[in-house]
Amino acid sequence: MRLLVLGAVRQHGRAHGYQVRNDLEFWGAHEWSTAKPGSIYHALKQLAKEGLLLAHEVAPSTAGGPPRVEYELTEAGEESFFALLRTALRAHDERIDVLTSAVGFIVDLPRAEAISLLKERVAALESWAEEVRTHWTPDSPPAEWGHIGEIMRLWTHQAESDAGWTRGLIERLENGAYVMAGEGEREVTVLPEGTGNPFS
Amino acid sequence: MRLLVLGAVRQHGRAHGYQVRNDLEFWGAHEWSTAKPGSIYHALKQLAKEGLLLAHEVAPSTAGGPPRVEYELTEAGEESFFALLRTALRAHDERIDVLTSAVGFIVDLPRAEAISLLKERVAALESWAEEVRTHWTPDSPPAEWGHIGEIMRLWTHQAESDAGWTRGLIERLENGAYVMAGEGEREVTVLPEGTGNPFS
DNA sequence: TCGGGATTAGTCAAGCTTGACTAATAGCCC
DNA sequence: GGGCTATTAGTCAAGCTTGACTAATCCCGA
Structure with missing residues (x-):
């Protein structure tokens, strides 16, 4: 959860809960992890409370709906993201959903x-x-x-x-597959338009 | 959890929390599942509340310690145990700890x-x-x-x-491996004396 | 123009998990 | 026989997960 949420916020630079929620849903994360609205909003608040995320106060919504809170990684959040990522890839006893998330962020x-x-x-x-x-x-x-x-x-x-x-x-x-961190052009991290989500 | 706790109580016929807790610890369940004291006692209470277990009021402890509550499977508990067991064996998307528990009870x-x-x-x-x-x-x-x-x-x-x-x-x-339900002699379901627990 | 559905954004209670703590008695050592 | 420790038995607060619910605004059709 923390890895997923930190990673999602990180890709946007600054994001509000609904954006994170949509990203994760798009990745199919609600199928293979515990990424449901309640968990996501809880994680955001918790991470903010712990100083890993910075909460920018309620900006008025640009497109309908109630006001929203925007989040941004702090220095500590950035460190924590990489620590979680490394542990998830290295350890043999992490849950499969954690490993899956880590693979999703491996190019970072x-x-x-x-x-x-x-x-x-x-x-x-x-x-x-x-x-x-x-x-x-x-x-x-x-x-x-x-x-x-x-x-x-x-x-x-x-x-x-x-x-x-x-x-x-x-x-x-x-053998050089994929574009990793520090190798120039960043590839798209989302699915091509119009492709169906197989996890449904 | 429910599967583990129901199965553990079932093997004793009637058991109190500490017995269940010790069984699960002996099976190494605290390593590969969420079977920690808090979860176990919580599950017992919850299952009793839902009518799957019958709580026999505080019997005085026979060997030190505070009084204890004994539990026993109800009809519904028995059914629920087998329903959980069947689902765990049949489904492809159960967590590995659930499958592990189910394999442990497969001879039932x-x-x-x-x-x-x-x-x-x-x-x-x-x-x-x-x-x-x-x-x-x-x-x-x-x-x-x-x-x-x-x-x-x-x-x-x-x-x-x-x-x-x-x-x-x-x-x-x-090919006839193991002694299954309805095949006479029930085998021991615990490890032989003196064997170390590998999950530590 | 107005009303109802879609979208946006999030809350909440109930249940589950974790790790640390409490409490009672038994047995042993001096 | 008094204190220390081990064992027995369980509680509790804080965090996490789930599923259902709320609330504000936009958009489209009659």
């Missing part, structure tokens, strides 16, 4: 850093899978464990699959 | 039903992956989409991996 990092974070991710996933495997399969025959071993299988399977995807992304980045 | 279902639910799961995963793939890759060359396509890749990758794990489990169940 320099290429070398993104690659290095993703390599940390692969390492973390592998060592975690290995840890689960050794802890859950001691000397005893797995049969004794009963169906609980299936949970172990599920997790290691997931971790390996995730590592596979990550390796693929690393390779594409190493 | 008859073998044939479990297999059939898991087959529904595979079908749901495949059709969802296909949907994402077709919606996100129209005629236009993928390059135009920029890095957002990576999110699509992440999801389809995950769905395929999940389907793979599910197919494996189906196969093991079809």
